[in-house]
Amino acid sequence: MNFATALETHGARPALILADGATLSYQALAQRADAIYAADGAPPRRTLVAVEAANSAAAVCAYLGALRAGHALLLVDGALDSALRERLYAQFDVSRVWSGDGEADGGGENGRWRWRGGDGPALHPELALLLSTSGSTGAPKLVKLTLAALDANARSIAAYLGLTAAERPMLNLPLHYSYGMSVLNSHLAQGATVLLSDEPVTARGFWEFFRQQQATSLAGVPTTYAMLRQLRFERMALPSLTTLTQAGGRLAPELVRWFAEQAGARGQRFFVMYGQTEAAPRISYVPPARLLDKAGAIGVAIPGGALDLVADDGSVVDGAGQAGQLRYRGPNVMMGYAETAAELALGDQLGGVLLTGDLAERDADGYFYLRGRLKRFIKVFGNRISLDEVEAQLRAKGYDAAVTGRDDLLLVALQGADADAVAALAAALPGWYRLHHSALRVRAVDAFPLSSAGKIRYPELLDALAPAKPGTPS
Numbered sequence: 001m002n003f004a005t006a007l008e009t010h011g012a013r014p015a016l017i018l019a020d021g022a023t024l025s026y027q028a029l030a031q032r033a034d035a036i037y038a039a040d041g042a043p044p045r046r047t048l049v050a051v052e053a054a055n056s057a058a059a060v061c062a063y064l065g066a067l068r069a070g071h072a073l074l075l076v077d078g079a080l081d082s083a084l085r086e087r088l089y090a091q092f093d094v095s096r097v098w099s100g101d102g103e104a105d106g107g108g109e110n111g112r113w114r115w116r117g118g119d120g121p122a123l124h125p126e127l128a129l130l131l132s133t134s135g136s137t138g139a140p141k142l143v144k145l146t147l148a149a150l151d152a153n154a155r156s157i158a159a160y161l162g163l164t165a166a167e168r169p170m171l172n173l174p175l176h177y178s179y180g181m182s183v184l185n186s187h188l189a190q191g192a193t194v195l196l197s198d199e200p201v202t203a204r205g206f207w208e209f210f211r212q213q214q215a216t217s218l219a220g221v222p223t224t225y226a227m228l229r230q231l232r233f234e235r236m237a238l239p240s241l242t243t244l245t246q247a248g249g250r251l252a253p254e255l256v257r258w259f260a261e262q263a264g265a266r267g268q269r270f271f272v273m274y275g276q277t278e279a280a281p282r283i284s285y286v287p288p289a290r291l292l293d294k295a296g297a298i299g300v301a302i303p304g305g306a307l308d309l310v311a312d313d314g315s316v317v318d319g320a321g322q323a324g325q326l327r328y329r330g331p332n333v334m335m336g337y338a339e340t341a342a343e344l345a346l347g348d349q350l351g352g353v354l355l356t357g358d359l360a361e362r363d364a365d366g367y368f369y370l371r372g373r374l375k376r377f378i379k380v381f382g383n384r385i386s387l388d389e390v391e392a393q394l395r396a397k398g399y400d401a402a403v404t405g406r407d408d409l410l411l412v413a414l415q416g417a418d419a420d421a422v423a424a425l426a427a428a429l430p431g432w433y434r435l436h437h438s439a440l441r442v443r444a445v446d447a448f449p450l451s452s453a454g455k456i457r458y459p460e461l462l463d464a465l466a467p468a469k470p471g472t473p474s
Contacts, residue, residue: 002151003189004067007033010191013165016057017195017213019205024057026191032057032109033065036098041113043096046070047120048130048344050089052078052099053176055198058111060184062098063175067147072123072344074130074142077176077452088132091140093341095120121341126348130338131178131277143277144335144344153280153332154185156302160285161243161271167192168240169217170210172201177453178281179248183219201227207236214240221248221454225255234262241266247273247282249455250370250388252395253295260291274298274370278354280332283307284368297367298360305330307368309360323371326360329353359386376458378405380439385410387458390433399425402448404458410440411466417444441466 007015010026017023024032036042043049049071051062059078066073074094076085089097095118100111128147132140157163169187171194173180187194195213199206201224210218218241220228225246244263256272263270269288275281284307286299301307309317309324317324329352336349359371372386379385390410391403400415412429414422426442429435443465449457 002067002147003154003185004064004147004151007064007068007188010165013191014193015188016060017168017193018057019197019199019209021212022057029061029064030068033061033068036062036065036110037069037071039110039113041096041115043071043120046072046123047096048072048074048092048094048123050074050076050085050094050097052076052085052097053174054078055171055175055180055196057196058100058109059175060196062111063181064188067128067150072127072130075176075181076132077174079452088140089116091341092130092142092338092344093118093121122345124335124345124347127335127344130344131176131181133277133337140339142338144338145280146335149280149332149334150185151189152304152330153182153282153302154189156304156330156332157182157186157282158190159303160287161186161245163187163190163192165191167216168195168214169219170195170197170215171219172197172199172206173219173221174452177248178277179219179221179275179453182275182281202231210238211240216240217243217245219245219247222246222251222255223450223454225251225259229255229258233259242268244268244270245273246271247275248453250296250392256295257292260288260295263288272297272299276354276356278334278356279328279330280334282332283328283330283354283356286367290367294365294367297363297369299367301328302330305332309362310355320364321361323359323361325374326356326358326368326370327353328356378410379407380405380410380435381408385433394425402456402458402461404462406462406466406468408439409466410435411462412440412442413445413448413461413465414442415445415448419444 007026007030012025014023015026015029049066053059053075095116097114098111126146127144129145130142132142167187169183171183175181184194195215197206197209259270271285273285275283282302284299284301286294286297306329308327310327311317311324333350333352333354338344357374360368361371362368372388376387377384387403391401394401402413405411422442422444429440430437449460451457
């Protein structure tokens with residue numbers, strides 16, 4: 001059994017609580033999930049189905065129902081542009097699409113099925129879930145995951161977080177986002193009660209629901225924690241809160257320390273974590289007791305997994321303070337990528353080994369630190385520059401900066417900066433990085449473009465501030 005097929009074993013325990021206070025027991029959740037795949041228009045046999053997700057009971061049921069029925073599922077952001085969604089469906093020969101959030105769109109409790117025609121693609125027997133590598137842009141490169149990988153990661157997360165059936169987590173991150181999905185999976189595996197919300201942490205209704213339902217944990221990406229700091233989190237009365245978790249990008253070390261101190265003073269736990277969709281998604285975490293002396297680290301491998309570093313030639317990088325590509329091994333690693341419908345029939349191509357594409361170092365205690373993304377490098381006048389490193393250095397200097405670029409152009413966007421601040425940084429950068437001013441550009445923006453998961457959309461930022469000229473590599 002796994003977290004999806006074992007729902008009934010938790011019986012009458014509350015599984016979901018909705019914003020209006022309605023409750024769905026585990027038994028009712030299983031029945032409703034199964035009913036979706038027995039409704040009119042549902043696929044009559046195993047095939048690839050698309051679920052247009054939202055943070056709703058209907059979408060959670062459609063997600064779980066597909067896993068329980070043995071279908072292969074493409075989980076899509078329901079708010080994604082319809083043209084991008086249709087492009088994905090056509091590319092992967094999706095024949096059945098589920099959408100609907102109750103009666104709001106005429107779908108009824110079980111949502112609504114749409115048949116696009118055709119029989120669907122050939123599928124590998126173990127393929128269970130497809131997630132886009134960029135869910136908010138509908139990137140046509142999909143991560144292929146098995147149900148065993150999802151379940152293994154759910155149970156690893158539950159182990160290091162110490163989850164029990166008494167937990168009441170807020171599910172405010174999008175369901176189609178691997179981090180949000182993992183919050184759901186890991187808590188359902190333990191028979192906990194998940195509180196569904198589609199409101200941001202800046203909304204009064206979010207906190208009213210949080211307090212009313214006595215939420216015990218909150219998950220967030222770096223922008224979430226930046227907002228909480230601005231909202232004066234230290235003044236919030238949240239007696240039921242016991243656990244905070246952060247993933248989805250690097251949180252500035254000063255914010256790590258601040259939240260670790262706040263959590264420690266309140267008797268709470270703050271976990272900084274790292275993962276990738278390709279690993280379903282969690283890979284590592286920092287135990288709360290080590291956060292203050294390991295601020296900036298991504299920590300140690302999750303239970304059942306292992307981390308090491310490899311050089312360009314594939315050899316293992318040993319010793320503290322030496323950089324290499326971060327490599328992860330574990331039962332939660334994807335089968336591989338798919339960019340065509342034909343690739344959905346292929347078996348496991350990775351054997352549980354994932355090259356993350358991240359440069360990292362290990363300290364003397366065995367804790368890992370990211371030092372940049374292999375694909376977040378540019379060459380300016382022959383010099384290889386880590387965009388992540390520049391961004392981290394600017395943020396350490398107090399700039400609210402996002403750094404992107406292309407070969408022979410380093411672009412820095414400053415959020416909320418005035419003309420004087422832009423000019424001052426533009427004048428300082430050539431000296432800091434020994435680059436000619438013609439290869440540097442600093443621009444002010446009102447806000448960084450963010451995905452629904454709160455991550456900066458670097459390609460969009462680059463296109464907006466420095467569109468490539470015809471014939472220029474992008």
